[in-house]
Amino acid sequence: MKVVMWGTRGSQASPGPDTVRYGGNTVCVQVTNDAGQVLLIDAGTGIRRAGLALRERHGRVDVLLSHFHMDHVQGLGFFAPLYDPAAEVHLWGPSTPNLDVHARLTRYLSPPLFPVRLRDLPCNLHIHDTAPGRLDIPGFAVTAALICHPGPTFGYRVEADAQSLAYLSDHEPMLCERGFAAGPATTSGYDLAADVDLLLHDAQYSDAEYETRVGWGHSTLGHCLAFAAAVRARHLVPFHHDPSHDDALLDAFVAHARKGQVYGGDVIAGMEDVVVDVGALT
Amino acid sequence: MAQQPLQLILMRELADHLATPVFVVNAEGTLEFYNEPAGLLLGLRFEETGPMAADVWASRFTPTDEHGVPITADELPLVRALRGASPGHRRIWIQSLDGARRHLEVTAFPMFGITGELIGATALFWETA
Numbered sequence: 001m002k003v004v005m006w007g008t009r010g011s012q013a014s015p016g017p018d019t020v021r022y023g024g025n026t027v028c029v030q031v032t033n034d035a036g037q038v039l040l041i042d043a044g045t046g047i048r049r050a051g052l053a054l055r056e057r058h059g060r061v062d063v064l065l066s067h068f069h070m071d072h073v074q075g076l077g078f079f080a081p082l083y084d085p086a087a088e089v090h091l092w093g094p095s096t097p098n099l100d101v102h103a104r105l106t107r108y109l110s111p112p113l114f115p116v117r118l119r120d121l122p123c124n125l126h127i128h129d130t131a132p133g134r135l136d137i138p139g140f141a142v143t144a145a146l147i148c149h150p151g152p153t154f155g156y157r158v159e160a161d162a163q164s165l166a167y168l169s170d171h172e173p174m175l176c177e178r179g180f181a182a183g184p185a186t187t188s189g190y191d192l193a194a195d196v197d198l199l200l201h202d203a204q205y206s207d208a209e210y211e212t213r214v215g216w217g218h219s220t221l222g223h224c225l226a227f228a229a230a231v232r233a234r235h236l237v238p239f240h241h242d243p244s245h246d247d248a249l250l251d252a253f254v255a256h257a258r259k260g261q262v263y264g265g266d267v268i269a270g271m272e273d274v275v276v277d278v279g280a281l282t
Numbered sequence: 283m284a285q286q287p288l289q290l291i292l293m294r295e296l297a298d299h300l301a302t303p304v305f306v307v308n309a310e311g312t313l314e315f316y317n318e319p320a321g322l323l324l325g326l327r328f329e330e331t332g333p334m335a336a337d338v339w340a341s342r343f344t345p346t347d348e349h350g351v352p353i354t355a356d357e358l359p360l361v362r363a364l365r366g367a368s369p370g371h372r373r374i375w376i377q378s379l380d381g382a383r384r385h386l387e388v389t390a391f392p393m394f395g396i397t398g399e400l401i402g403a404t405a406l407f408w409e410t411a
Contacts, residue, residue, distance in 0.1 A: 094396065095396070095397075096396055097396055097398070131397045132395075132397070145288070146287075146288040146289075146395075146396075147288065148288060148291070148292065152396050175295065176291050176292065176294075176295045184284070184285050185284065185285055185286050186285075186286060186291050186294060187285065187291075188288055188291055190285045191284070191285040
């Protein structure tokens, strides 16, 4: 599997001279298996460039939405395959007891917030109300599970080519702080991330920032490292960077993580446009 | 040990931050957690009992009605909430494990996940003087 980080930012797009290297686009990750099948996880503003890269492909593409906060769906209306009559686009995401995925997406993809309605898109669009469990996606074994974040939010485990990754972009496992002490049974996201080759995990806050943001659904870098250690992830990409965190601060985050005091695995900087060949990781 | 459903993890965490006595079971009826205030009523902390099967916790505290007539497991609000998938409430008397006899109001309700599946049930206790 190859992973492309098209968007690494959380909460709000934050382009500018101070965020050039880690990127300003909100979260979107592309996963491609050895057979060339593609799935994307989340549709933040980073999905616009993913769509341009896939423009000539014209085949099936699956988009897994973790949840429907704006930073995870804002780029969807600018995803080129949605406007390609030859493309087959599958959207997956959590429904609620009262609203299906179509209804939840329509709240954004309709006037007055957006000029194009979902029903007017020319692609062959399939919308899946996704329950926790296995998803039927060709070329990948995908598992969705609810994780600790406000509103129904999925984390995903993706397996292909005898490799595995877990994607938990918005995750506050430390809200259940007893969990880290008590072990797997009470740790949100544990089963998704256990023993993965590559863990993509929320590291939005510093310790000082977290003090006033408990319950907002995100982790500190320290929580991220503790979680990665608890699930025995082999490689870690901390991401979903806070909009206020510039490149210099994120360099410091990575340097701290690589000291190995909490997590002994390999830490890969969560930069926009980084490509990770999961099969080549040692 | 397998990871519990997220809703049980969150309910356990909420209960751990309440002064209201709370008792949480999973969809099979296995006791997953009760908080410290519930432990004071039951006479033993959860850390001392650990998880218990439904038939064990339903009889361990010797629940009776106001006349001292034993209440069967099927008549307990928590079991009714779980098996009948509907809320329940009643007054009960229990024999606490510290030897005290306690008069409780018990309100129980089932918990369903976002796709409608039964996750478990929760009971709130209120001691009546």
